[in-house]
Amino acid sequence: MSDEKRIRRLRDAGYKLTNARLAVLRVLEEAGEHMTSADVLSAVGDIAPDVGRASVFRTLDLLTQLSIIRPTYIESSATPHYVMMPDGHHHHIICTICKTVIEFDDCGLTDLTNRLEAQFAVQIRSHLLEFYGICQHCRDQGANGSDNPKT
Numbered sequence: 001m002s003d004e005k006r007i008r009r010l011r012d013a014g015y016k017l018t019n020a021r022l023a024v025l026r027v028l029e030e031a032g033e034h035m036t037s038a039d040v041l042s043a044v045g046d047i048a049p050d051v052g053r054a055s056v057f058r059t060l061d062l063l064t065q066l067s068i069i070r071p072t073y074i075e076s077s078a079t080p081h082y083v084m085m086p087d088g089h090h091h092h093i094i095c096t097i098c099k100t101v102i103e104f105d106d107c108g109l110t111d112l113t114n115r116l117e118a119q120f121a122v123q124i125r126s127h128l129l130e131f132y133g134i135c136q137h138c139r140d141q142g143a144n145g146s147d148n149p150k151t
């Protein structure tokens with residue numbers, strides 16, 4: 001999703017483009033992804049020092065509500081990392097041993113999405129998909145991953 005699209009989504013939902021909203025979107029976009037709220041806070045402080053802490057947190061909540069970003073829990077940390085949802089998709093494969101995160105684009109979930117929409121009468125706008133496993137490197141190291149009964 002381009003910046004323009006995100007900004008349009010904010011506008012379409014009836015939200016003004018405040019400094020805080022633009023700054024938060026910009027730092028998430030430029031940093032790539034996987035930022036904690038503390039990361040976002042400090043990056044916003046660099047580009048828009050007038051934006052207060054409370055507005056950054058409110059903006060993160062708002063962008064989550066609008067499905068522009070999603071909180072995800074990486075490295076079994078209690079702190080959520082916010083990720084952008086390009087075109088409503090975000091996909092991870094996470095190695096449970098070394099915590100490497102692999103990103104992939106094509107999830108092939110259109111059929112499932114359509115079925116869920118029909119079954120539950122909801123309009124699905126985005127999804128975060130995470131697979132957990134053991135990467136090649138960790139398997140080469142002989143790690144079994146005690147949580148994996150198959151190995």
Ligand SMILES: [Zn+2]
Binds near residue numbers: 109
């Ligand atoms: Zn997807």
Ligand SMILES: [Zn+2]
Binds near residue numbers: 136
């Ligand atoms: Zn690994």
Ligand SMILES: [Zn+2]
Binds near residue numbers: 092103
């Ligand atoms: Zn990601």
